[in-house]
Every structure is written in structure tokens, then in C-alpha cells.
Amino acid sequence: MFNKLIIAILFLTILGCEDNLLTSNKSSSVEGGFDNAQSAAVELVLNGNAYEYSDGTHETNCLNYLRSTIDSHEGDGVYRIDTDGVGGNAPFEAYCDMTTSGGGWTLVGRGREGWAWTDAGRNTGDVILDVGTTSAFTPSYYSAAAVDGIIGNVNVSALADGVRLKRAFNTTGTVFQEVSWKATSLAGWTWLFDMGSSGYAINNYTVDGVALGSSNTRDTVVAGGNNGRRIFTWAWSNHGNIRGFSYGSSITAGTNSPTNFMWERTTERHSIPYSEVYVRE
């Protein structure tokens, strides 16, 4: 083996390629680089529009790609995940936020107005598309079962970071508000944020890091006031019963323009912003 290595180095030196030999440590060992019988080291590669491991395997969510010792992650973008491992359900593509607050966030839904709040999911193939742009305004989100898979089927109320909402806070989508909802007692994921008279209870609700106490997913008005910290998800007649993560009365930047990151039907105030929903577990 040693002789083989020497011969290989001499050969490459003649070709003037020694730099490659010295700098290709990410992809393979020296030995692996010259002997096809030896497999190259596994690394993240782009397959189509999504990253996955070069041996065709996947992590179960974005946080596990962030933590992986197999290869360093490739930053924000689309990764293929397989929430139940090899076999069973097929891998699918997920958008990963690898930078905010340490990264490792899996996007589970995004859109502006018109969220249907159904656990069946909606336009699931679109979740990864055009994230953060005016082309992402039509709500799309994974099924509740798929989100449960992404969080490893832990209870939603056990999520250390809660449910993360990223809401547009200006008309051009250059300023966002960061919200965390920590469920008081909830097992499986649900998109029925407006169910019943009070959605589901949240015992810790923060907006841009400011703790606002307990509230609920149907309407946080008690904790936040009728302002930019309010979030209501229920169908309001003045919005034409179109739902989203509505602000309170003091937020008035919305219009029905197809390119405004804040939506209103007419001049009813309480803008509905383009929003992204993330989990990290």
C-alpha cells in the first residue's frame, strides 16, 4: 500500500496536480482518491435542487443536518429529509434556516393570507419554493402527520423552542418579527390554531424576545394588546373571513396588492403578513 501511495504521489506531481492532493481532504482520503475500490468519504451533495448525502442517505430534519458530524451543512437552503429513516415513507424536500438563532430550523409552512388551517396540509410540494418572496404568498404547509415526523413525534408542548413564527413587519418583506409559541399541553402537531373558542393554550409567548406571558393560538390579544404583538388566526368578517397570522388594529400597512408583504382586503387594518412557520427539535 505504501509503495502504491508513493507511485500515486509521483504521478500527480508530474502532472502538476499536487495541490489537489493536499487540499481534497473534504471529499476523500489520499488512498480513496486513487483506488476506486475504496469508497470516498460521504459528504453533502446537491441532487437536483436539494442537498443530501452522497451515499443517498438523509437526516430526519434540518437540526440533524446542522449537528451532523458526517459533513458540515451548506447553509440556508433545501435539503432532502427522511423523517422515518431508510424505508417506510419516502424522503422529501425541506427548507432549512441554518442561520437564525443558531440555525437548524425546518420550515413547515409559509404564506400570506388564506391559510385554511387543515391538518391534511396544503400544496405541500410548494413549501420549499420561493421562500421569503412575493411568489410564496399562497399558503402551503405540510400535513400535521408530516410535521410530527419532522419533530420526531415528541409532544409539541415539549419543543424547547416552541412553534416559531416569522412574520413580515413591513410591506417589502425586509423586516420580520420573530414569535415563539410554547404550547401548554399538546401532543401531536395541529394547524387548527383557531379551533373552538381559544385555539390551544400557550404558556409562554414571546415577540422579538419579549416575554408576553400566557395566551392562546386563536388570539393573543390579552397578552399583546391590539397592536403589532397581537396575533389572531380566526376568520374575521372584515378580512372577508380570510385567515392568517393577523396583527392587531394598529398595523395598517396592508393592501390587496399581490406584491405587498402585508395584506388587507380593503382598509380594515389588522394586516395579515407573509409568515413562515418553523420547528427545531
Ligand SMILES: [Ca+2]
Ligand atoms: Ca423513509
